Amino acid sequence: MSESNRSFFGCGFDDERTFDLDDYGDVVARWCGGCGDHGVLAAVKRLMRDEQMVPERTVFVSGIGCSSRFPHYLNTYGFHGIHGRALPVATGIKLSRPDLDVFAVMGDGDCCSIGAGHWLHATRYNVDMTALMLDNAIYGLTKNQTSPTTPQGYKTNTQPRGSFLPALNPISTSLGVTNVSFVAQTADWVPMHLLETLRAAHRHPGFSFVRILQRCPKFTAPLFAEQARTPDMHELLVHPAGVNVPGLEKIYKRRLEHDPSDLARARSLSEDGERIRLGVFYRDDSLPRYDDIRHLPTFTARENIDRLNLELDRYAV
Numbered sequence: 001m002s003e004s005n006r007s008f009f010g011c012g013f014d015d016e017r018t019f020d021l022d023d024y025g026d027v028v029a030r031w032c033g034g035c036g037d038h039g040v041l042a043a044v045k046r047l048m049r050d051e052q053m054v055p056e057r058t059v060f061v062s063g064i065g066c067s068s069r070f071p072h073y074l075n076t077y078g079f080h081g082i083h084g085r086a087l088p089v090a091t092g093i094k095l096s097r098p099d100l101d102v103f104a105v106m107g108d109g110d111c112c113s114i115g116a117g118h119w120l121h122a123t124r125y126n127v128d129m130t131a132l133m134l135d136n137a138i139y140g141l142t143k144n145q146t147s148p149t150t151p152q153g154y155k156t157n158t159q160p161r162g163s164f165l166p167a168l169n170p171i172s173t174s175l176g177v178t179n180v181s182f183v184a185q186t187a188d189w190v191p192m193h194l195l196e197t198l199r200a201a202h203r204h205p206g207f208s209f210v211r212i213l214q215r216c217p218k219f220t221a222p223l224f225a226e227q228a229r230t231p232d233m234h235e236l237l238v239h240p241a242g243v244n245v246p247g248l249e250k251i252y253k254r255r256l257e258h259d260p261s262d263l264a265r266a267r268s269l270s271e272d273g274e275r276i277r278l279g280v281f282y283r284d285d286s287l288p289r290y291d292d293i294r295h296l297p298t299f300t301a302r303e304n305i306d307r308l309n310l311e312l313d314r315y316a317v
């Protein structure tokens with residue numbers, strides 16, 4: 001969040017409290033055992049503790065899906081909304097209260113299907129908030145329906161002979177939107193990379209989109225099991241302006257230098273599906289942000305009343 005936002009309405013981060021992990025929530029989450037959502041929640045809490053985010057100045061907005069239970073497990077403000085609508089709600093909150101730290105948490109069905117229109121426009125509007133898309137490649141909460149990111153041929157309840165279409169690529173889709181400013185990919189099974197990606201996204205001034213590959217042992221276990229235990233199936237995108245985790249290269253040995261200011265290369269890397277690429281594909285901190293450039297009326301209440309009376313007088317008989 002930008003410094004100017006911190007001081008909006010005089011709400012500076014001036015209190016002397018310090019926060020521990022438990023201050024951000026100590027409820028036992030009701031996701032299945034082994035679900036990747038647990039790891040994402042742990043990383044989010046760690047980020048909040050590290051950055052000393054003030055719980056009552058932080059908001060988590062979600063749509064519908066397993067991952068959308070997120071706001072229930074955090075001691076921040078939260079809004080568990082309706083399917084696909086996390087982003088417009090989060091945008092509205094950020095525009096009316098720019099002093100708040102706003103996160104949107106969505107699933108793959110939530111973001112890439114019913115919420116897809118909102119996703120594109122939130123990307124273009126580039127309002128300063130962090131969007132997490134937890135991608136388990138299935139509709140999990142509603143029990144195993146094909147989602148836009150389900151791989152072609154994967155059997156589900158709605159397409160029992162296998163998903164018909166090639167899966168949508170959320171990274172290349174995001175990278176194709178005008179004014180896109182931050183796109184990264186990480187995975188729940190690489191916890192330090194997950195944490196550092198969340199940190200980079202949160203610090204980015206603009207709309208940060210993070211796709212988190214997320215294990216769902218209930219419905220898509222075969223899709224992620226091998227990846228999660230095979231570091232060589234991954235390739236880390238490394239650059240000083242990206243995500244760098246000291247020591248991770250000892251386990252994840254495949255690394256690729258990628259300057260995240262290079263949009264054309266980011267697009268090309270996102271399309272090449274040979275390995276799972278983790279890191280920041282693209283970032284540009286200088287792009288216009290709707291919350292920054294929009295023109296708000298600056299009238300006082302008295303001026304508003306005078307202007308209203310003037311308008312009414314025009315139609316007076």
Ligand code: SF4
Nearest residue numbers: 031032035066140216
């Ligand atoms: Fe997690 Fe899948 Fe269970 Fe949902 S159904 S809680 S995504 S393991």
Ligand code: MG
Nearest residue numbers: 107108138139
């Ligand atoms: Mg899903």
